Amino acid sequence: KAGVTQTPRYLIKTRGQQVTLSCSPISGHRSVSWYQQTPGQGLQFLFEYFSETQRNKGNFPGRFSGRQFSNSRSEMNVSTLELGDSALYLCASSSDRVREKLFFGSGTQLSVL
Amino acid sequence: GNSVTQMEGPVTLSEEAFLTINCTYTATGYPSLFWYVQYPGEGLQLLLKATKADDKGSNKGFEATYRKETTSFHLEKGSVQVSDSAVYFCALSEGPPRNTDKLIFGTGTRLQVFP
Numbered sequence: 001k002a003g004v005t006q007t008p009r010y011l012i013k014t015r016g017q018q019v020t021l022s023c024s025p026i027s028g029h030r031s032v033s034w035y036q037q038t039p040g041q042g043l044q045f046l047f048e049y050f051s052e053t054q055r056n057k058g059n060f061p062g063r064f065s066g067r068q069f070s071n072s073r074s075e076m077n078v079s080t081l082e083l084g085d086s087a088l089y090l091c092a093s094s095s096d097r098v099r100e101k102l103f104f105g106s107g108t109q110l111s112v113l
Numbered sequence: 114g115n116s117v118t119q120m121e122g123p124v125t126l127s128e129e130a131f132l133t134i135n136c137t138y139t140a141t142g143y144p145s146l147f148w149y150v151q152y153p154g155e156g157l158q159l160l161l162k163a164t165k166a167d168d169k170g171s172n173k174g175f176e177a178t179y180r181k182e183t184t185s186f187h188l189e190k191g192s193v194q195v196s197d198s199a200v201y202f203c204a205l206s207e208g209p210p211r212n213t214d215k216l217i218f219g220t221g222t223r224l225q226v227f228p
């Protein structure tokens with residue numbers, strides 16, 4: 001069974017640009033969550049989607065948005081990039097039958113110059 | 114609000130030494146507690162979990178007991194190996210009755226094991 005796949009693996013952008021990150025969950029998983037990981041702040045919850053609906057949201061500005069498609073794949077978008085958005089963005093999926101057990105992808109390393 | 118506090122690292126040990134990584138939490142209700150591990154260049158992997166007070170989670174020689182009276186979930190291993198070198202994260206889930214899989218993570222503790 002394939003794991004959680006995140007693309008791209010690395011991304012370099014400049015301030016003011018926007019970026020879209022993609023996540024394909026484990027087959028059959030309908031819940032997808034996104035986390036931002038930085039050395040200073042650690043792992044911060046961004047948002048969670050279930051069956052195309054946002055189920056929970058963290059304390060990030062509106063520049064951070066996400067969505068989930070009918071096949072459970074998810075994207076997150078960051079507009080008007082700032083230097084502080086440089087981070088590893090991790091996606092995780094979970095199964096309805098085994099709640100709270102998250103399977104993480106390897107992440108997208110975003111660098112904002 | 115809910116939070117998790119972990120001991121700062123790095124923790125540096127020789128192979129076969131005993132490991133303890135402290136974790137305490139603040140939470141309302143009855144959260145589930147987790148330890149996740151992150152190897153270099155990879156995402157997080159669930160190491161073990163406990164869902165109620167006095168539960169002991171265990172996996173690959175690692176153990177942690179859910180202590181409600183001390184609000185702790187310390188990670189232990191009797192004999193570490195070089196391959197255990199990684200960053201370890203303690204986490205709690207807001208869980209039921211809230212309909213969410215959101216986890217709140219500690220800051221992580223880097224473990225370095227030398228031969």
